[in-house]
Amino acid sequence: MSFPQQSVGLVEPQSAHFDQPLTLECGKSIPEWTMVYETYGTLNADKSNAVLICHALSGDHHAAGYYAETDKKPGWWETCIGPGKPIDSQQFYIVSVNNIGHCKGSTGPTSINPKTGKHYGPDFPIVTVKDWVKTHKKLSEALGIQQWAAIIGGSLGGMQVMQWAIDYPNDLRHAVIIASAAKLSAQNIGFNEVARQAILSDPDFRDGWYKEQGVVPKKGLMLARMLGHITYLSDNAMRQKFGRELREGKINYGFNVEFQVESYLHYQGTQFVDRFDANAYLLMTKALDYFDPAKTYYNDLVAAFQHIQAQSFVVSFTGDWRFAPERSHEIVKALVDAKKEVSYAEIEAHQGHDAFLLPIPDYIAVFQAYMARVAVLPA
Amino acid sequence: MSFPQQSVGLVEPQSAHFDQPLTLECGKSIPEWTMVYETYGTLNADKSNAVLICHALSGDHHAAGYYAETDKKPGWWETCIGPGKPIDSQQFYIVSVNNIGHCKGSTGPTSINPKTGKHYGPDFPIVTVKDWVKTHKKLSEALGIQQWAAIIGGSLGGMQVMQWAIDYPNDLRHAVIIASAAKLSAQNIGFNEVARQAILSDPDFRDGWYKEQGVVPKKGLMLARMLGHITYLSDNAMRQKFGRELREGKINYGFNVEFQVESYLHYQGTQFVDRFDANAYLLMTKALDYFDPAKTYYNDLVAAFQHIQAQSFVVSFTGDWRFAPERSHEIVKALVDAKKEVSYAEIEAHQGHDAFLLPIPDYIAVFQAYMARVAVLPA
Numbered sequence: 001m002s003f004p005q006q007s008v009g010l011v012e013p014q015s016a017h018f019d020q021p022l023t024l025e026c027g028k029s030i031p032e033w034t035m036v037y038e039t040y041g042t043l044n045a046d047k048s049n050a051v052l053i054c055h056a057l058s059g060d061h062h063a064a065g066y067y068a069e070t071d072k073k074p075g076w077w078e079t080c081i082g083p084g085k086p087i088d089s090q091q092f093y094i095v096s097v098n099n100i101g102h103c104k105g106s107t108g109p110t111s112i113n114p115k116t117g118k119h120y121g122p123d124f125p126i127v128t129v130k131d132w133v134k135t136h137k138k139l140s141e142a143l144g145i146q147q148w149a150a151i152i153g154g155s156l157g158g159m160q161v162m163q164w165a166i167d168y169p170n171d172l173r174h175a176v177i178i179a180s181a182a183k184l185s186a187q188n189i190g191f192n193e194v195a196r197q198a199i200l201s202d203p204d205f206r207d208g209w210y211k212e213q214g215v216v217p218k219k220g221l222m223l224a225r226m227l228g229h230i231t232y233l234s235d236n237a238m239r240q241k242f243g244r245e246l247r248e249g250k251i252n253y254g255f256n257v258e259f260q261v262e263s264y265l266h267y268q269g270t271q272f273v274d275r276f277d278a279n280a281y282l283l284m285t286k287a288l289d290y291f292d293p294a295k296t297y298y299n300d301l302v303a304a305f306q307h308i309q310a311q312s313f314v315v316s317f318t319g320d321w322r323f324a325p326e327r328s329h330e331i332v333k334a335l336v337d338a339k340k341e342v343s344y345a346e347i348e349a350h351q352g353h354d355a356f357l358l359p360i361p362d363y364i365a366v367f368q369a370y371m372a373r374v375a376v377l378p379a
Numbered sequence: 380m381s382f383p384q385q386s387v388g389l390v391e392p393q394s395a396h397f398d399q400p401l402t403l404e405c406g407k408s409i410p411e412w413t414m415v416y417e418t419y420g421t422l423n424a425d426k427s428n429a430v431l432i433c434h435a436l437s438g439d440h441h442a443a444g445y446y447a448e449t450d451k452k453p454g455w456w457e458t459c460i461g462p463g464k465p466i467d468s469q470q471f472y473i474v475s476v477n478n479i480g481h482c483k484g485s486t487g488p489t490s491i492n493p494k495t496g497k498h499y500g501p502d503f504p505i506v507t508v509k510d511w512v513k514t515h516k517k518l519s520e521a522l523g524i525q526q527w528a529a530i531i532g533g534s535l536g537g538m539q540v541m542q543w544a545i546d547y548p549n550d551l552r553h554a555v556i557i558a559s560a561a562k563l564s565a566q567n568i569g570f571n572e573v574a575r576q577a578i579l580s581d582p583d584f585r586d587g588w589y590k591e592q593g594v595v596p597k598k599g600l601m602l603a604r605m606l607g608h609i610t611y612l613s614d615n616a617m618r619q620k621f622g623r624e625l626r627e628g629k630i631n632y633g634f635n636v637e638f639q640v641e642s643y644l645h646y647q648g649t650q651f652v653d654r655f656d657a658n659a660y661l662l663m664t665k666a667l668d669y670f671d672p673a674k675t676y677y678n679d680l681v682a683a684f685q686h687i688q689a690q691s692f693v694v695s696f697t698g699d700w701r702f703a704p705e706r707s708h709e710i711v712k713a714l715v716d717a718k719k720e721v722s723y724a725e726i727e728a729h730q731g732h733d734a735f736l737l738p739i740p741d742y743i744a745v746f747q748a749y750m751a752r753v754a755v756l757p758a
Contacts (some may be wrong), residue, residue, distance in 0.1 A: 026632035126632040186617035186640040190609040193641045194602060196634060201598040203582050218582040223573060227606065230569040235703070244671065251669060253405035253505040255575060255661060259668065262572045282634060289638065290630060292623065321700070324614070324733040340391035 002069055006082045008040040008084040008089045011065035011075070013105060017083075017141050023137065028125035031114055035139050036105030037061050039334055040081060041089035043145075049378055050137060050145045052172075053077065053096040054153030054160035057228075057284045058276065060104035063096040064089075079359045086367035088306045091375045092149065095175035100135055101127035101283040110211065122208025122279055129156075129291045133163045140171065150174035151310075153355035155265045155323060156284070159291045164332070166293055169309040174374045176367075179316040179356040181327035182301050182334065183292040186279060188322060192285040195224035199278050208279050217278045222269035224281060234319035234352035301334035311341040313370045315363070317355035318348050343370060381448055385461045387419040387468045390444035390454070392484060395521050401479075401514065407504035410493055414518050415484030416440050416476040419460060420468035427756055429524045430466060431476040431515060431551075432456065433532030433539035435657065436607075436663045439483035442475040443468075458738045465746035470754045471528065479514055480506035480662040488658035489590065501587025501658055508535075508670045512542045519550065529553035529753045530689075533735035534702060535663070538670045541710070545672055548688040553753045557694040558735040560706035561680050561713065562671040567701060567754055568754075571664040574603035578657050587658050596657045602649035603660060608647045613698035613731035680713035689721040692749045694742070696728050696734035722749060 003009045015036045023029040038061045043050060053063050055076070064081035066074050075096075087094055098106040101124060109124040116123075122343055132369030140148070144349045151172045152163045158180025165175040184192070199205055206213050233241070242261040257263045277369035297303035325346050335342040345366045349355040355363070382388045394415045401407040417440050422429060432442050434455070443460035445453050454475075460466045466473055477485040479505060488503040495502075507661055519527070530551045532540045537559025544554040563571075578584055581599030585592050612620070621640040636642045676682035696709035704725050714721040723744045728734040734742070 183623060185614050186621040186623065186638070187612070187614040188607060189623070189638050190605075190617065190640050190644055190732075193638075193644060194605045194609065197598075197605065198577065198602055201602070202635060219576075223577055223602070224570075226573050226576065230566060230573065233566070235564050235566040235700075238569065242565040242569070244562060244565065246547070253665075255579060255665070259565070259568050259572075261569050265569055265572060286632075288667075317548070 002311060003066055006084050007074060007078065008065040008082050010069075011038050011040065011062075011067065013038050013061060015105065016139055018138055018142075022131075024131045025128045026126045029160055029223075030100075030107060032124065033100055033107040033135070034083075034099060034105070035100065035107075035135060037095055037139065038063065038065075038075075039096075040064055040094040041092050043093035047145055048147070048149060049092050049375070050143075050148050050321050051092040051094050051374075052096075052140075052148050052151045053081070053087070053094060054132075054136070054151065054157035055096070055099065056153070056155035056157045057288065058272070059157070060102065061096045061098035061106075062104070064094070074251045077357065079156055079357060080364070080367060086364060086371045087152065088371065088375075095139075095143065095145075097136060097139060099127070099132045101280060101287070103277035103280035109208075109283065110162075110277050119211050121211060124279060124283065127283055128287055129159045129163045130167065132160055132287070133167055133306060136160070136164065137168055137171070139287035146171065148172040150371070152176040152178070153180070154178035155180055155353065156288055157239070159288075162293060165308045165310045165312070166304055169307045173378065175308070175310040175312045176315075176370070177312060177328075179317060179320055179323045180331070181323050182294065182331050184289055185327075190287050191227060191322075192289055196282055196285055198227070199282060202278075205278060210278065216273065218273045221273050221276060221281060223277050225276075226265040226269040227271035229265055231322045232353040234321060234350055236319060236350040237352050237368055240350070301330065302337045305334050305338040305340060308335070308338065308340050312343070312345045314342060315356070315367070316346050317351070317353075317363075318346060319350040320353045320355060322353045382445055385463050386453060386457065387444040387461050390417050390419065390441075390446065392440060393419050395518055397517055397521075400595050401510075403504050403510045405505045409479075409486060409504065412479055412486040412514070413484070413490075414476060414479065414486075414514060416474055416518065417442065417444075417454075418475075419443055419473040420471050422463045422472035427523055427526070427528060428471050428754070429522075429527050430471040430473045430753075431519075431527050431530045432460070432466070432473060433511075433530065433536035434475070434478065434533035435514070435532070435536045436667065437651070439481065440475045440477035440485075441483070443473070456736065458736060459743070459746060465743060465750045466531065467750065467754075468630065474518075474522065475522075476515060476518060478506070478511045479664070480547075480659060482659035487656070488587075488662065489656050498590050498592060498758035503658060503662065506662055507663055507666055508538045508542045509546065511539055511666070512546055515539070515543065516547055516550070525550070527551040529555055529750070531555040531557070532559070533557035534559055534732065535667055538667075541672060542670075544687045544689045544691070545683055548686045551689045552757065554687070554689040554691045554746075555694075555749070556691060556709070556710060557709075558696060558699055558702045558732060559710070561673065561710050562704050563667055564706075568668050570606060570701075571668055574606055575661055575664055577602035577606070578661060581657075584657060587655065595652065596651045600652050600655060600657050600660060601645075604651035604655075605644040605648040608644055610701045611732040613700060613729055615698060615729045616731050616733075619729070680709065681716045684713050684717040684719060686719065687714070691722070692720060693723045694735070694746070695725050696730070696732075696742075697725065698729040699732045699734060701732045
């Protein structure tokens with residue numbers, strides 16, 4: 001085997017099928033559903049070492065390891081999951097799920113709608129963070145896990161962690177909320193709306209029935225991803241990475257790709273078209289926009305957090321302007337005001353929102369230290 | 380007359396036609412060209428009180444006053460131009476131009492190409508900040524103005540001011556550079572590229588020949604403008620303006636406009652389609668990307684600024700993240716290092732890049748104080 005030593009190595013996705021209808025927050029329901037997930041490490045006898053990983057917009061259940069020796073890339077959070085890493089597969093039984101409404105195996109727009117025998121496409125209902133947590137809970141029951149040692153997520157994943165801690169307070173001991181926010185800002189909703197409009201206005205979107213009609217809204221999805229990428233990096237990170245370097249060393253006075261940063265964004269956009277579904281992208285951005293646990297508590301986040309029993313660990317990155325440290329401060333302040341146990345780390349990092357995926361030494365060290373606490377069972 | 384007291388009131392655009400071919404930086408030339416402009420105030424006997432206004436991406440020559448009593452809005456810089464205002468029409472003879480390649484009257488993609496008898500469309504050559512300054516200089520000569528008391532501009536307009544001060548050092552006494560940058564960052568180029576791709580990939584763009592084919596790339600232009608608008612406002616400004624307010628007071632679980640911020644962006648986008656040309660938008664973003672006066676001086680901005688004879692006044696706004704104060708610091712530092720006279724004001728303002736258009740008391744006060752100095756002729 002040729003995998004790096006600190007990797008969980010070869011992994012295989014599993015799936016759980018649920019025959020019962022699932023009613024969603026929007027009022028609609030799906031008659032049956034499947035959840036795809038991966039596990040790393042071994043569940044201990046008293047089932048006290050299970051950790052749940054919640055993914056962000058473009059993540060999925062494949063958080064660590066490789067599907068084959070020929071894989072060029074490991075799972076998306078290989079930096080943090082594996083033997084000797086913060087989420088240590090020698091200590092924890094790690095479960096990583098793909099959310100419904102997404103496009104990597106769990107029931108979503110690309111799945112067959114049993115009512116019609118065709119793809120759900122745009123008929124797949126809007127899903128929310130609360131809906132996802134409900135499905136995670138069903139999976140926990142199927143796996144026989146009554147209480148998670150920790151539930152962990154970055155960005156949109158961190159939102160799921162907060163919702164878990166609110167909705168099922170006794171079912172997790174630790175909530176690890178990284179580079180997240182208790183609600184999106186107007187600016188963030190604005191960026192999401194531009195991305196959605198790019199997709200919706202692509203003539204190949206066909207009101208969401210592109211799959212049935214044998215086309216792909218490539219341009220729209222590409223634009224959405226290009227825009228996303230700019231906002232996941234900081235201005236400084238982009239300066240360091242690309243500066244104003246020209247691809248051919250000179251200006252061509254035309255509209256083809258000239259600067260390296262354009263080339264990078266085009267590449268990222270094109271790649272994304274091959275691995276993501278447009279309807280799923282629309283759903284993910286809506287789940288982000290709608291998340292606002294304080295809303296049902298008269299916009300009082302302290303009241304929303306009142307239920308929480310878990311200890312929380314909140315992490316932010318100084319160069320992250322899409323989920324800025326100020327958003328984490330709001331979470332920490334509300335937890336403190338609600339008299340909850342919370343640790344907070346603000347990591348000096350210029351990489352932008354993407355920092356939570358990267359091997360930044362201070363981040364890894366503080367994450368590792370916190371997870372060592374998680375590994376110790378309460379007396 | 381029903382115009383506000385501190386307005387220049389009724390104004391009328393004028394135009395100057397140039398029969399000589401104009402060779403551009405890209406190597407191409409246009410056989411003849413027209414420049415549209417407006418003037419406010421009166422030129423004094425020794426022609427020493429002329430001030431030139433350079434516009435930004437979506438601005439034009441109509442910087443102040445009204446075309447008719449029924450006009451709902453005055454020119455784009457009414458805040459700063461008029462009797463008793465920083466650029467005081469009682470003291471200065473103010474000339475405001477529309478740049479070539481733009482779409483408000485000066486020769487550009489929507490003009491008739493004398494060689495073909497049809498619109499230039501995508502055949503209009505790429506224009507640069509240096510090209511614009513060259514055309515401004517021709518207009519100065521036509522108007523008999525040998526030396527401008529000041530050349531003033533914000534954002535892309537500020538870039539023209541810098542280029543003026545470098546290329547024609549003796550032809551201006553003061554350079555007023557507001558919310559600008561000595562070159563765009565990779566992040567900014569990235570945003571511009573997404574905007575361009577939105578336009579270029581609109582099926583109604585028709586390789587730029589949309590006008591000939593009776594269509595308008597509405598969706599692309601709208602997306603470009605929506606994205607632009609988000610980056611002209613700060614996160615805080617958007618929070619204060621829209622928060623997470625819902626248009627109908629409730630979530631509808633769908634992809635129609637729900638949040639107020641979405642509604643605002645859609646409105647801005649739609650409005651823009653009626654007043655801007657897609658080919659011109661592409662050209663403006665390229666002029667922004669290409670601007671980099673240090674480039675021909677081995678990337679040494681100090682060397683580029685060595686030529687400058689004008690006194691400079693640089694202004695930035697704390698909440699402006701698209702043209703951040705750091706970019707103005709670079710300008711100021713290079714001017715200081717080149718041993719040039721420079722004043723700098725960093726205005727506390729949460730409004731984002733748009734701040735330079737707004738009546739922010741500290742900004743107006745410091746701008747007014749500087750312009751009082753401009754009004755005093757050197758001994």
